[in-house]
Amino acid sequence: MEWLKELNQQQLEAVLSTEGPLLVLAGAGSGKTRVITYRIAYILNMGLAKPSNILAITFTNKAADEMKERIKRLVSVESFSEMWVSTFHSACARILRMEAHNIGFSNNFIIFDMQDRHQLLKECFERLNIDEDRLELRYVSRQISNFKNMLISPSDIYKEGKTDPRVAEIYKLYNKLLKEYNAFDFDDLLYYTIMLFRTNPDILEKYQQKFRYILVDEYQDTNYAQFYLIYLLAQKHRNICVVGDDDQSIYSFRGANVRNILEFEKVFNDAKVIKLEKNYRSTKTILSAANEVIKNNIHRKPKRLWTENSEGEKIYLYPAFDEVDEANFVSMSIKNLIQSGIKPSEIGVLYRTNAQSLNFENALSAHAIPYKVVGSLRFFERKEVKDILAYLRLIVNPHDNLSLFRVINVPKRGIGPSTVEKIKVLSDEYGISAYSLLKERGVLEFDRRTYFKLNEFVSLLEDIRTEAETKSVVEVIKLVLDKTKYMETLLSSKNEEDFQRAKNLEQLISAAAMFEEENEDKSLQNFLNSIALSFEEDDAQKEDKVMLMTVHAAKGLEFDVVFLTGLEEGLFPLLRAEDTIEMEEELEEERRLCYVAITRAKKFLVLTYANNRRVFGRFSSRQRSCFVDEIPAKYIQQIYTPLRNVNSFDTQLNKSQQNSTKTTLAVGDIIQHNKFGIGKILSLSEDLNEVLVDFEKYGQKRLLLSYANLKKIG
DNA sequence: CCCATAACTGTTTTT
DNA sequence: CAGTTATGGG
Numbered sequence: 126m127e128w129l130k131e132l133n134q135q136q137l138e139a140v141l142s143t144e145g146p147l148l149v150l151a152g153a154g155s156g157k158t159r160v161i162t163y164r165i166a167y168i169l170n171m172g173l174a175k176p177s178n179i180l181a182i183t184f185t186n187k188a189a190d191e192m193k194e195r196i197k198r199l200v201s202v203e204s205f206s207e208m209w210v211s212t213f214h215s216a217c218a219r220i221l222r223m224e225a226h227n228i229g230f231s232n233n234f235i236i237f238d239m240q241d242r243h244q245l246l247k248e249c250f251e252r253l254n255i256d257e258d259r260l261e262l263r264y265v266s267r268q269i270s271n272f273k274n275m276l277i278s279p280s281d282i283y284k285e286g287k288t289d290p291r292v293a294e295i296y297k298l299y300n301k302l303l304k305e306y307n308a309f310d311f312d313d314l315l316y317y318t319i320m321l322f323r324t325n326p327d328i329l330e331k332y333q334q335k336f337r338y339i340l341v342d343e344y345q346d347t348n349y350a351q352f353y354l355i356y357l358l359a360q361k362h363r364n365i366c367v368v369g370d371d372d373q374s375i376y377s378f379r380g381a382n383v384r385n386i387l388e389f390e391k392v393f394n395d396a397k398v399i400k401l402e403k404n405y406r407s408t409k410t411i412l413s414a415a416n417e418v419i420k421n422n423i424h425r426k427p428k429r430l431w432t433e434n435s436e437g438e439k440i441y442l443y444p445a446f447d448e449v450d451e452a453n454f455v456s457m458s459i460k461n462l463i464q465s466g467i468k469p470s471e472i473g474v475l476y477r478t479n480a481q482s483l484n485f486e487n488a489l490s491a492h493a494i495p496y497k498v499v500g501s502l503r504f505f506e507r508k509e510v511k512d513i514l515a516y517l518r519l520i521v522n523p524h525d526n527l528s529l530f531r532v533i534n535v536p537k538r539g540i541g542p543s544t545v546e547k548i549k550v551l552s553d554e555y556g557i558s559a560y561s562l563l564k565e566r567g568v569l570e571f572d573r574r575t576y577f578k579l580n581e582f583v584s585l586l587e588d589i590r591t592e593a594e595t596k597s598v599v600e601v602i603k604l605v606l607d608k609t610k611y612m613e614t615l616l617s618s619k620n621e622e623d624f625q626r627a628k629n630l631e632q633l634i635s636a637a638a639m640f641e642e643e644n645e646d647k648s649l650q651n652f653l654n655s656i657a658l659s660f661e662e663d664d665a666q667k668e669d670k671v672m673l674m675t676v677h678a679a680k681g682l683e684f685d686v687v688f689l690t691g692l693e694e695g696l697f698p699l700l701r702a703e704d705t706i707e708m709e710e711e712l713e714e715e716r717r718l719c720y721v722a723i724t725r726a727k728k729f730l731v732l733t734y735a736n737n738r739r740v741f742g743r744f745s746s747r748q749r750s751c752f753v754d755e756i757p758a759k760y761i762q763q764i765y766t767p768l769r770n771v772n773s774f775d776t777q778l779n780k781s782q783q784n785s786t787k788t789t790l791a792v793g794d795i796i797q798h799n800k801f802g803i804g805k806i807l808s809l810s811e812d813l814n815e816v817l818v819d820f821e822k823y824g825q826k827r828l829l830l831s832y833a834n835l836k837k838i839g
Numbered sequence: 840c841c842c843a844t845a846a847c848t849g850t851t852t853t854t
Numbered sequence: 855c856a857g858t859t860a861t862g863g864g
Contacts, residue, residue, distance in 0.1 A: 184854085185853095185854075186854090212854060213854075214854050215854090238854090239853080239854095311853090311854055312854095314854090375852075376852080376853075376854095378851075378852060378853085379852080379853065379854080477851070477852080478850075478851055478852075479850095479851085479852085480850065480851090480855095483855095500853080503853095534841095537841085537842080539840090539841070540841095541840060541841050541842085542840090542841085543840065543841090544840085575840095657854095658854070659853090659854065675851085675852065675853095676852080677851085677852045677853070678852090678853085696851095699850095699851055699852085701851080714852095718852080739855095740850085741848095741849080741850085741855075742855060
């Protein structure tokens with residue numbers, strides 16, 4: 126195990142301390158992912174356990190995949206795939222898939238996402254005759270989520286009597302409906318897994334026995350249910366290793382509790398604690414700035430990261446006139462950076478809210494810079510995609526009323542709100558699902574014209590289900606698009622958006638194809654499962670594009686260059702609390718968020734804010750963020766024009782490649798591109814940096830020569 | 840009873 | 855500016 130030599134003293138100790146509880150306090154960029162992967166590799170290579178005895182919890186599925194890859198490179202063990210590396214939610218879903226029948230649920234449940242929860246809650250409000258204006262839906266949604274995360278059942282609330290009784294009513298009905306629809310929401314996955322373990326000690330014992338070594342990454346962002354789950358599982362072997370950083374706790378709105386990390390030593394009283402404070406990622410300047418900002422927080426474990434890296438460049442600060450100016454500054458700077466040899470994928474543009482991404486998208490496309498928006502309007506949450514997924518869900522489970530009502534009139538087939546209402550009332554009266562009602566009693570309850578339409582819908586579903594039995598996921602999706610005439614409707618629409626929707630659905634098919642390639646369990650059930658728990662669209666090819674994302678989404682990532690944007694009071698920090706105590710807590714979390722953002726940067730950090738910004742379309746004057754002022758002036762240099770020749774990157778310039786391409790290409794040449802294939806050059810820009818190419822398959826594209834890597838073939 | 844257009848309203852962050 | 859609800863025509 127040569128690679129153990131790559132570790133420093135503390136890292137090595139964390140890797141070798143395999144037995145007993147261990148808390149690793151790992152500052153930003155201190156190599157914590159490395160510690161986790163090496164630790165697992167060490168356990169496997171030493172033969173302390175088989176892959177199937179390991180449970181490693183990561184924060185996202187993407188992180189899980191990356192970790193698997195990295196471990197794979199270090200070990201030479203068979204049955205590698207039996208190792209559980211996943212998020213809490215995926216792990217619980219996996220357990221429930223096998224065990225749910227033990228607690229009165231069906232094993233082939235569907236997972237409801239936030240949108241579904243929202244819909245279902247609306248339904249509950251209606252049924253209980255609660256006016257949405259008088260009790261906010263989002264408030265209730267959060268309450269219920271909090272209850273589940275705290276393992277509080279509806280009946281527990283009645284006992285405590287603290288909460289609005291209406292909330293308790295809704296919570297109860299909401300759970301009842303979920304069960305009827307055979308669905309779990311995100312919080313349920315944890316909640317019911319714990320209930321399963323509580324009520325079935327033998328099953329708990331089985332999993333305790335199985336998971337000899339448990340590791341949890343990003344431990345500062347776990348909530349009570351998550352803590353309790355690993356607490357239960359770790360009781361047997363007590364080989365529990367958690368890794369986290371209290372300064373990077375940024376998910377309290379989701380019930381995450383920093384106390385989990387602060388009190389780990391109390392819960393596991395023989396726990397060993399190792400601190401990783403040496404930063405390998407950032408320049409001294411960037412790290413100092415981060416330290417200066419975070420030290421304004423009162424509630425934290427005092428610590429100070431240090432590094433042997435060089436001083437580096439100063440942090441640049443650009444005060445923009447407005448958000449358009451800001452986006453242009455960022456794009457032009459990026460263009461210059463790319464031309465001086467920086468890979469687009471080494472550049473991250475970070476912002477506080479997803480709504481800010483649009484400006485950057487516009488500006489970047491105007492400059493022909495390739496970019497990728499991470500997260501945001503998630504692909505699988507788009508209307509058209511969710512519609513098709515609703516059909517797929519109905520194939521798996523026809524009693525999923527939520528999905529049924531979603532698509533009963535999509536595409537339009539003449540079944541309106543009043544008919545829908547009647548179905549709801551009647552199915553409730555008979556105590557059967559809407560689907561059963563339509564099938565069994567439709568002819569009795571509805572007039573001829575309506576029945577005809579309803580019956581057509583039911584037969585459509587039946588047909589699809591029968592045919593789907595023998596088909597792959599890709600084929601089933603095609604079948605749905607075809608039989609429901611969904612695609613046809615979109616394509617014959619004169620609405621331009623609908624054309625994009627059609628394209629999105631084609632992408633859905635590609636996603637399904639990828640799913641089939643990558644997964645062993647190719648069932649429709651598992652497909653829906655993966656999607657609900659965040660399925661990555663096109664992760665496979667690491668695309669060389671500028672990355673746009675929220676600061677939250679950037680957690681765990683790093684970039685050579687980071688643009689941290691929208692640093693304005695009211696946006697970042699973004700505060701909503703009224704009373705001062707809450708306010709202070711929120712400000713500290715915002716500051717941690719800022720800390721996370723700053724520490725993403727390896728070599729170069731650029732801060733921007735806009736003096737004016739359109740909010741709801743209204744122009745409003747803004748003040749720059751207090752966080753900017755918390756960074757000592759000596760680290761900052763204000764600038765008023767886009768970044769140009771960045772000294773520290775000159776050395777990385779890949780001149781040979783750039784020049785060779787530049788000099789050899791001319792209008793009319795036939796070239797080959799890695800992704801777009803063969804094309805013909807239509808025009809070159811004056812500075813020979815941009816080129817317009819007409820590709821055989823993809824049509825006209827504007828490309829930057831410095832990264833496009835075009836090969837001349839004729 | 841259904842569909843299209845007009846007012847209206849409200850913005851964190853996510854598994 | 856967008857996504858959803860009130861309103862009137864067909």
